[in-house]
Amino acid sequence: MRLATYLAKRIGYTIFVLLGLSILIFTLARVLPGDPARMALSPRAPEWAIEKLREQLRLNEPLPVQYLYWLRDVFSGSLGESLVTRRDVLTDITEFLPATLELLLFALIFDVAIAIPVGMLAGRKANTWVDNLVRGFAYIGVTIPAFVFAIIFLLVFGYILHIAPVVGRLSPGVVPPPRITGLFTIDSLITGNFSTFVDALSHLILPSLALALGPIAQEARITRASVVENLNKDYILASVSHGLPERLIVLKYLMKPSLIPTVSIMGLDIASLIGWAFLVESIFNWPGMSRYGIIAMLRKDLNAIVGVVMVTGLVFAIANILVDIIVSLLDPRIRMVERAK
Amino acid sequence: MLEKLKELGVLSPRKAEDYKKAWYKFSRNPLSIAGLAIVILVVALAILAPYVTPYPHHAGFFVDYDNANQPPSLAHPFGTDQFGRDVLTRIIFGFRYSLMMAATVLAIVTPPGVILGLIAGYYRDRWPDIVIMRVADIFVAVPPLVLALAICSVLEPNIFNAMMAVSLMWWPWYTRLVYGMASSLRMEPFVQAAEIVGASKFHIMFKEILPNCLGAILTKVTLDAAWVIILGSALSFVGLGAQPPTPDLGTMLSDGAKYMPGIWWITVFPAIAIAVIVLGFNLLGDGIRDVFAAEAH
Numbered sequence: 001m002r003l004a005t006y007l008a009k010r011i012g013y014t015i016f017v018l019l020g021l022s023i024l025i026f027t028l029a030r031v032l033p034g035d036p037a038r039m040a041l042s043p044r045a046p047e048w049a050i051e052k053l054r055e056q057l058r059l060n061e062p063l064p065v066q067y068l069y070w071l072r073d074v075f076s077g078s079l080g081e082s083l084v085t086r087r088d089v090l091t092d093i094t095e096f097l098p099a100t101l102e103l104l105l106f107a108l109i110f111d112v113a114i115a116i117p118v119g120m121l122a123g124r125k126a127n128t129w130v131d132n133l134v135r136g137f138a139y140i141g142v143t144i145p146a147f148v149f150a151i152i153f154l155l156v157f158g159y160i161l162h163i164a165p166v167v168g169r170l171s172p173g174v175v176p177p178p179r180i181t182g183l184f185t186i187d188s189l190i191t192g193n194f195s196t197f198v199d200a201l202s203h204l205i206l207p208s209l210a211l212a213l214g215p216i217a218q219e220a221r222i223t224r225a226s227v228v229e230n231l232n233k234d235y236i237l238a239s240v241s242h243g244l245p246e247r248l249i250v251l252k253y254l255m256k257p258s259l260i261p262t263v264s265i266m267g268l269d270i271a272s273l274i275g276w277a278f279l280v281e282s283i284f285n286w287p288g289m290s291r292y293g294i295i296a297m298l299r300k301d302l303n304a305i306v307g308v309v310m311v312t313g314l315v316f317a318i319a320n321i322l323v324d325i326i327v328s329l330l331d332p333r334i335r336m337v338e339r340a341k
Numbered sequence: 342m343l344e345k346l347k348e349l350g351v352l353s354p355r356k357a358e359d360y361k362k363a364w365y366k367f368s369r370n371p372l373s374i375a376g377l378a379i380v381i382l383v384v385a386l387a388i389l390a391p392y393v394t395p396y397p398h399h400a401g402f403f404v405d406y407d408n409a410n411q412p413p414s415l416a417h418p419f420g421t422d423q424f425g426r427d428v429l430t431r432i433i434f435g436f437r438y439s440l441m442m443a444a445t446v447l448a449i450v451t452p453p454g455v456i457l458g459l460i461a462g463y464y465r466d467r468w469p470d471i472v473i474m475r476v477a478d479i480f481v482a483v484p485p486l487v488l489a490l491a492i493c494s495v496l497e498p499n500i501f502n503a504m505m506a507v508s509l510m511w512w513p514w515y516t517r518l519v520y521g522m523a524s525s526l527r528m529e530p531f532v533q534a535a536e537i538v539g540a541s542k543f544h545i546m547f548k549e550i551l552p553n554c555l556g557a558i559l560t561k562v563t564l565d566a567a568w569v570i571i572l573g574s575a576l577s578f579v580g581l582g583a584q585p586p587t588p589d590l591g592t593m594l595s596d597g598a599k600y601m602p603g604i605w606w607i608t609v610f611p612a613i614a615i616a617v618i619v620l621g622f623n624l625l626g627d628g629i630r631d632v633f634a635a636e637a638h
Binding site: 282 | 475476478479480482483484485486487488490491492493494495567571574575578579580581594598601602605608609612615616619620623
């Protein structure tokens with residue numbers, strides 16, 4: 001019940017923020033210097049074609065009127081026509097979004113599966129060679145941006161070592177599984193097509209790892225710091241002196257509070273995953289929404305740019321709400337504070 | 342240097358003592374010193390680029406197909422690119438653009454971001470707080486890179502517009518940082534005392550609250566320098582920032598990526614260059630944070 005009211009509040013506020021974002025991005029896209037219609041066509045396009053496109057984009061109307069038209073279209077399920085694909089932007093995004101979500105999902109899986117155990121280990125072995133090794137790798141992970149990792153992976157693992165494929169979601173000739181969720185790995189498992197699953201998975205490894213390395217480094221450092229802090233607390237000393245098995249102490253009493261800062265910072269790390277996906281998808285030719293967004297940006301496709309930014313905002317907002325729920329499940333004190341309000 | 346400033350009366354003796362202590366704390370961590378050394382080196386190379394590079398005329402538009410795509414050698418330590426230009430020279434000139442980007446963006450963004458944060462924090466729960474922080478929330482509703490890409494895409498692609506685009510979406514991070522600190526400092530006894538003796542709002546915001554936020558702001562500026570450099574190179578990598586033949590590190594990466602993996606040096610050395618600058622600012626920022634964190638305890 002508590003969670004329900006909290007969620008209702010959060011969702012209400014998210015709608016407000018997204019509306020604000022739509023006004024911001026819509027205004028920026030039209031107020032900034034340059035004629036969008038002229039830029040979308042070519043500088044040498046005939047005047048009548050530019051005028052026609054201007055008419056079609058309603059660029060001759062005053063800005064607030066343009067926005068209201070756009071908003072009306074959104075509520076009737078349309079984000080306007082893309083100048084590149086000549087389809088509704090919403091149709092394009094529903095086609096490309098699952099590929100991006102799959103990439104983000106696997107990046108998150110890598111992130112959690114590597115950062116937490118490594119951070120716990122470094123924290124428990126603080127100031128030993130293990131800790132120093134982890135710290136060294138963490139600095140590398142923090143300082144090298146994801147798109148540079150992507151290029152290096154492409155070169156080393158793709159072209160030199162041939163460990164994993166580096167282009168697209170499936171090998172040429174492999175038939176995509178029937179669309180159920182749009183996530184090839186899940187769809188191929190549902191339909192029992194194991195070889196397609198393996199192929200889709202192998203295509204995911206390099207791009208999702210390139211995305212995940214930054215967050216892994218950051219979260220490993222934060223987990224390490226909170227493990228070190230919690231190890232010095234009295235309740236751990238008490239459980240040790242009670243003779244509780246080490247496994248129990250580490251996995252139950254130490255891990256739970258140590259993960260709270262890690263999960264909290266994940267909200268920010270998800271922002272970096274979503275942001276870098278725009279470059280990593282382009283580098284790996286991953287047919288997702290982010291690559292579609294980059295193409296739209298390079299082609300000055302206004303409706304598609306606005307649509308992609310809005311859907312990115314939506315995905316980011318949902319991810320942050322999920323992070324908040326997980327933090328409140330981990331930390332009863334936060335729930336208590338909510339209750340007290 | 343410090344002694345001189347003290348004699349001139351620019352620094353009070355107590356202040357000078359504080360700086361000395363801070364420097365002592367900072368210098369005890371070898372990583373912080375390494376960060377400072379990297380940043381100083383990069384800045385010096387950038388300023389002196391025309392004098393220290395072996396082929397300064399290779400920085401911009403220059404073609405020498407006879408020497409194109411040469412692997413690293415004594416004459417060209419980092420090899421030459423597809424037009425026969427020296428990669429080392431172009432990287433050092435690339436530092437200029439990266440640092441200029443970071444300095445410009447942070448100089449534009451920090452003052453308004455900090456002032457808005459001070460106002461919102463001072464008027465906590467009243468309308469200035471609500472208006473400023475709601476608008477800030479809208480700006481951070483999308484990852485910074487995505488908003489910067491979107492803004493750049495509707496502008497002419499060049500390095501100046503890239504700076505403007507990044508500046509436009511960066512201020513809320515300072516507002517949020519200062520807001521958090523100001524709204525709690527506002528309840529501290531020394532601020533309350535100033536208020537009781539009738540200090541003006543301006544005095545309280547800028548003379549009582551702001552000095553206590555400076556450490557955190559300085560730390561963030563240093564760490565953000567790394568972020569802005571990454572963001573700038575990402576924008577030009579995509580083609581929405583600096584354009585060739587500008588020797589920008591991001592442009593060099595995207596140019597070189599086409600020639601992978603055979604001609605790896607065009608891509609790998611600029612990539613390492615970005616990592617080195619970012620590492621330098623990160624280590625320096627961590628060092629500064631430690632100094633101020635130790636002071637707070």
